[in-house]
Structure formats: C-alpha cells, structure tokens
Amino acid sequence: MTSTIKARNLRRKFGQTRALDGIDLDIPAGRIVGLIGPNGAGKTTALKAILGLSRFDGELSVLGLDPARQRDKLMQDVCFIADVAVLPRWARVRQIIDVTEKLHPRFSRERCLHYLKQTKIQHNSKIKALSKGMIVQLHLALVMSINAKLLVLDEPTLGLDILFRKKFYSNLLNEYFDEQRTILITTHQVEEVEHILTDLVFIKDGKLILNSSMDDVQERYTELMVKPDQADNARELQPLHERVMFGRHIFLFDHADPDRLLELGEIHQPSVADLFVALMTDPEPMADFTEDAA
Amino acid sequence: MIRSTFDTLWTLMRRELWESPIAFKWTPLAVGALIVLFVIIMLIIGARIDAEMALTGDALRTLADQAPEQRRLMVSGVLFSISTIFFQLMLLVILFYLAGSLFDDRKDRSILYWKSLPVSDQMTVVSKVATACLLIPGLFLAAIILTQLVLLLIATGYALLAGVNPVTALWLPASLPKLWTIMALGLLVQALWLLPIYAWLLFCSSWAPRLPILIAIGVPAAISFIQHAWTLATSMSLPGLNLGLILLKRLGTGVLPMNIQMEVGDNMSDIEFSEELFMSFSSLGSHLVRLEMWIGLGLALVLLAAAVWFRRRATDN
Numbered sequence: 001m002t003s004t005i006k007a008r009n010l011r012r013k014f015g016q017t018r019a020l021d022g023i024d025l026d027i028p029a030g031r032i033v034g035l036i037g038p039n040g041a042g043k044t045t046a047l048k049a050i051l052g053l054s055r056f057d058g059e060l061s062v063l064g065l066d067p068a069r070q071r072d073k074l075m076q077d078v079c080f081i082a083d084v085a086v087l088p089r090w091a092r093v094r095q096i097i098d099v100t101e102k103l104h105p106r107f108s109r110e111r112c113l114h115y116l117k118q119t120k121i122q123h124n125s126k127i128k129a130l131s132k133g134m135i136v137q138l139h140l141a142l143v144m145s146i147n148a149k150l151l152v153l154d155e156p157t158l159g160l161d162i163l164f165r166k167k168f169y170s171n172l173l174n175e176y177f178d179e180q181r182t183i184l185i186t187t188h189q190v191e192e193v194e195h196i197l198t199d200l201v202f203i204k205d206g207k208l209i210l211n212s213s214m215d216d217v218q219e220r221y222t223e224l225m226v227k228p229d230q231a232d233n234a235r236e237l238q239p240l241h242e243r244v245m246f247g248r249h250i251f252l253f254d255h256a257d258p259d260r261l262l263e264l265g266e267i268h269q270p271s272v273a274d275l276f277v278a279l280m281t282d283p284e285p286m287a288d289f290t291e292d293a294a
Numbered sequence: 295m296i297r298s299t300f301d302t303l304w305t306l307m308r309r310e311l312w313e314s315p316i317a318f319k320w321t322p323l324a325v326g327a328l329i330v331l332f333v334i335i336m337l338i339i340g341a342r343i344d345a346e347m348a349l350t351g352d353a354l355r356t357l358a359d360q361a362p363e364q365r366r367l368m369v370s371g372v373l374f375s376i377s378t379i380f381f382q383l384m385l386l387v388i389l390f391y392l393a394g395s396l397f398d399d400r401k402d403r404s405i406l407y408w409k410s411l412p413v414s415d416q417m418t419v420v421s422k423v424a425t426a427c428l429l430i431p432g433l434f435l436a437a438i439i440l441t442q443l444v445l446l447l448i449a450t451g452y453a454l455l456a457g458v459n460p461v462t463a464l465w466l467p468a469s470l471p472k473l474w475t476i477m478a479l480g481l482l483v484q485a486l487w488l489l490p491i492y493a494w495l496l497f498c499s500s501w502a503p504r505l506p507i508l509i510a511i512g513v514p515a516a517i518s519f520i521q522h523a524w525t526l527a528t529s530m531s532l533p534g535l536n537l538g539l540i541l542l543k544r545l546g547t548g549v550l551p552m553n554i555q556m557e558v559g560d561n562m563s564d565i566e567f568s569e570e571l572f573m574s575f576s577s578l579g580s581h582l583v584r585l586e587m588w589i590g591l592g593l594a595l596v597l598l599a600a601a602v603w604f605r606r607r608a609t610d611n
Binding site for chain 1: 302
C-alpha cells in the first residue's frame with residue numbers, strides 16, 4: 001500500500017523565513033492525523049503544498065500525484081477546507097450545491113441535504129446573509145458529501161458552537177471515516193480532536209518535532225505529579241518539562257521507567273495539550289527555571 | 295470525455311451568470327425597456343400634438359410606397375441602429391467583467407473553494423473567455439431581438455390603424471432572419487477582433503494585487519505616453535506607431551460588430567449609407583483574413599497562457 005502523503009525534504013522559503021524547513025512525512029491510508037503547531041509554525045504552508053495551492057521545493061506526492069502540477073486531477077480524490085468561510089459570498093446555497101454536484105464527480109447531493117437538514121440553513125439564502133458559523137456548517141456539509149480519499153481540514157470548527165463541534169467530530173468519526181480514507185486535520189482546539197486522532201504530528205518553525213502514532217505517544221510520554229519535597233528527585237531524572245499546579249509539581253518524561261516514577265508520585269497519561277506545551281516550550285527558559293527553583 | 299468537458303464549461307459559465315446577473319441579464323433588458331419606454335413616450339407626446347395620428351399614418355404610408363430596397367434599408371437600418379446602444383454598453387460590461395474575473399475570488403478568498411474542485415486552471419480561464427465572447431453577447435443579442443420584436447409589434451398596431459399592410463411594409467423589409475444572423479456572426483467576429491484586449495484584461499486580472507482595471511488601463515497608457523514623450527524629445531516628431539493609438543483604434547473599430555472596417559481618420563464622408571455597411575456577410579468574412587486579426591489572436595493566446603500560469607500559482611494572498 002502506497003502512502004497517501006509522502007514528503008521528502010519539503011521546503012518553502014518566504015524571503016528569509018523558512019516556512020518549511022526540510023519536512024519528511026509519510027501518511028498511510030486509514031489514519032486520522034493531527035497536525036499541530038503554534039501560529040506561524042508552517043501548518044498552513046504545508047497544507048497548501050499538499051493541496052497544490054502553493055509552490056514548494058523537495059519531493060511531495062499525494063495519492064501518487066504531484067500536487068503542484070496535477071491539482072485538478074488530485075481534487076477528484078481530495079477535498080479540503082483550507083480556512084473558514086471561503087465560500088463565494090454572492091452565491092445562493094442551492095447554487096453552491098448545484099455547482100459542486102456538476103463539477104465534482106464524487107459529490108452526493110443526498111448526503112449533503114442530509115447534513116444540511118441538521119442545520120438552520122435555508123436553500124434559498126445567499127451566503128453573505130448566513131452567519132459565519134452557518135457558512136462553516138455549509139462548507140462542512142459540502143465537503144463531507146464528497147467521497148474522497150483524503151480530507152484536509154484546516155481549523156474546521158473555528159466559530160462553531162460546542163454542540164455543533166461535538167456533532168461534527170462524531171459524524172466525522174462514525175459516518176465519514178473508514179479504512180480507505182485519510183483525514184489530516186489542524187486545529188488549536190487540541191482537546192476536541194485528541195480522542196479521534198490515530199497519529200500526531202507537531203510542527204515548529206517549519207520542522208517536525210514529533211511524528212508518531214498515538215499509541216507510541218502514549219507509550220513514550222509519562223506525566224508525573226509529585227509533592228514539592230520530591231521535586232528535586234524528579235528533576236534528577238531529566239524531565240522534558242515542569243509546571244506547578246495547586247502546589248503540586250508536574251513533570252513530563254520521555255521514555256521513563258514507570259516503576260521509578262511511581263516511587264516519587266502519581267503517574268498519568270499526558271494530554272496532547274500538555275505534551276504540546278512541553279515540546280513547544282524552548283529548552284533555554286526551561287533551564288533557567290530549573291536553576292531558579294534550585 | 296468531450297461531453298464532460300463541455301458540461302464543465304457550461305457549468306462554469308452558468309456560475310458567471312449567477313455571479314453577475316445584473317450586468318449580464320438585467321442591463322440589456324433594462325436598455326431594451328428604456329428604448330421601448332422612450333418610443334411609447336414619443337408616441338404619447340405625438341398623440342397630444344396630432345390627435346388623429348395623421349402624421350404617423352402618413353409616414354407609414356410613405357414608407358409603404360417606397361421601393362422595396364429603400365424600405366428594406368429604412369426598416370432594417372432603424373432596427374440595426376437600435377442595437378448599437380446595446381453593443382456599446384455590452385463592451386463596457388465585458389471589459390469590467392474580465393478585469394474582475396480572476397481577481398474577485400482572490401480578493402474574497404473564495405478561490406480556495408474553487409480550487410478545491412477538480413477543475414483545471416486552463417478550464418477556469420477558458421470559461422471566462424467563453425463568457426465574454428459567447429455568453430454575454432448571446433444575452434445582449436437576445437435582449438436586442440426582444441426589443442426589435444416589441445417595436446415591430448407597436449409599429450404593426452399603427453400600420454393597421456393607418457391601413458398599411460404591416461407584413462409588406464414592416465416585417466418583410468425588416469429581413470429579421472438575415473439581420474439576426476448577421477448580428478450573431480458579427481458578434482463572433484467582433485469577439486475575435488477584440489480577443490487580444492480581452493486577454494490583456496484577463497492577464498492583468500490574474501496577477502494584479504489590487505485594482506486590476508486601473509492596471510489594465512494604466513500600463514498601456516503609461517507606455518504610450520512615455521513613447522510619445524520620448525519620440526517628441528529625441529526626434530521632435532510624433533510617433534507613427536503608438537501603442538495607445540493601436541489599442542484605441544482596435545477598441546473603437548470593435549465597438550459595433552459590423553463597423554470593424556471603418557478606419558479611424560479616413561474620410562468619413564466617403565462612407566455611403568447603404569445596406570452593405572451593416573448587412574453584408576462578405577464584409578464580415580473579410581475581417582477573418584486580415585493580418586491584424588491573426589496578429590491579435592496570436593497575442594491573445596500568449597496573454598491567455600500567461601493568465602493560466604498566474605492562476606495556477608494564485609491563492610488567497
């Protein structure tokens with residue numbers, strides 16, 4: 001089975017800034033990959049390269065095609081929401097459905113109407129008359145009605161209320177996702193997606209700093225919570241990160257021996273958000289912090 | 295394969311119509327309505343002065359007494375001249391449409407939606423060209439035909455009142471099938487003649503960071519001004535061949551589909567007002583074999599290829 005996305009030394013420079021700085025990535029079919037990174041880390045640049053929307057250096061193949069040259073062919077099997085609210089504002093809802101049906105061979109009108117029924121969107125409304133959240137709902141309905149092999153979602157739920165967000169992710173997992181499909185998703189609301197992800201990719205300053213399956217992540221990283229008197233002992237085990245909450249010190253360890261940690265305090269599975277904070281924080285200030293504490 | 299290409303093209307052209315219904319549909323209909331309204335007002339004013347409509351009746355009877363050629367020239371001439379106001383407005387609509395066509399979706403970021411559909415960038419650009427060359431002229435022609443029919447029906451009413459046979463005096467001399475065929479073919483030839491200008495606008499629209507219409511006008515205007523000033527300063531004479539003049543001449547001769555053969559600066563009094571001027575298939579065909587036509591088409595292809603190149607690289611910012 002070939003990879004859905006295969007990138008080798010993917011690079012992109014904007015002036016002096018390296019938006020993508022040599023990324024290697026392999027995403028097989030049947031995965032839900034979270035691409036997580038702070039603002040300006042290169043997430044959108046990477047997605048745009050994958051979708052054939054911008055130039056890049058290095059090797060990149062998506063479903064066996066070169067996205068820079070074969071975007072129109074690629075879009076038969078890929079669909080994406082690259083950003084919020086980009087539907088043409090002059091169009092009516094039914095016109096957008098018509099156009100998508102005529103232009104996309106894998107679009108299913110029934111599915112789209114089924115998803116729209118769960119919203120308050122009227123078919124005759126102009127898109128500019130819809131609220132921001134409703135435009136996102138409409139766009140999600142369109143995209144989920146396309147029988148694609150790769151679905152790319154860039155901040156798909158921005159501006160949506162929590163009820164719809166929950167429903168969207170449950171639809172995505174239960175009705176849309178299957179073994180043949182791959183979903184690549186970026187979001188700042190990590191807590192909402194961490195339960196559906198199969199793979200986790202962290203990107204920072206154009207480089208990947210974590211790229212592994214959720215199972216590996218859970219095996220690799222352990223969170224230890226200790227009382228202050230044990231903090232120095234914990235620091236000797238070289239944690240990746242330390243924070244203090246309610247008078248307890250919380251350390252994050254990579255490849256630690258759980259038996260040793262258990263002697264010091266309670267151990268937990270770190271949440272993706274905590275892992276993100278730990279891995280994104282620069283090591284320099286972290287060292288200062290340890291010295292100060294000592 | 296070919297069928298699906300045409301289906302896609304047709305869908306994209308319908309999309310253009312949905313985006314600009316006012317410019318494409320309601321503008322020509324409004325012009326037609328204004329012309330009809332103007333005629334009705336004139337007739338009402340006429341009825342005030344001349345309650346029996348004696349003058350109108352006399353005019354119709356005089357027309358009916360003319361020789362067949364004269365009748366044809368007058369009726370079809372009037373109907374044709376009505377169409378000219380449509381054509382001038384149509385050109386404006388097309389120029390503004392093309393300048394915005396590859397720009398507006400970049401500005402409102404909906405390009406990200408259009409590029410998520412399996413439609414090639416060539417197809418997108420071709421659909422804009424086809425809209426300018428076929429769809430818009432087709433809609434304007436439909437409005438012209440509608441207006442001409444309404445006016446002929448009004449005239450028919452007056453002819454019946456004046457005891458003139460409307461078929462021989464009006465409908466046959468109007469030679470509608472020939473007039474409409476000539477206009478349709480004329481619009482196609484006009485579109486080919488103006489294609490380099492259309493392609494230039496599309497090209498500007500494909501990359502301009504803002505105000506594509508100003509860039510499209512400003513760049514050739516600046517070049518011809520500099521050329522003008524340079525020749526004047528270096529050789530104390532005006533340039534014989536100036537970009538601005540070439541463009542203006544092409545636009546000026548292309549405003550009406552039938553008057554491409556008029557040369558700006560020629561002795562206008564030489565032009566004899568005859569049916570040949572606007573009702574001739576041979577003068578239409580003769581444009582297709584002119585060298586200027588083919589130079590223009592070659593230039594248009596280069597500009598369109600460049601527009602596709604920019605479109606492929608275009609995203610929302």
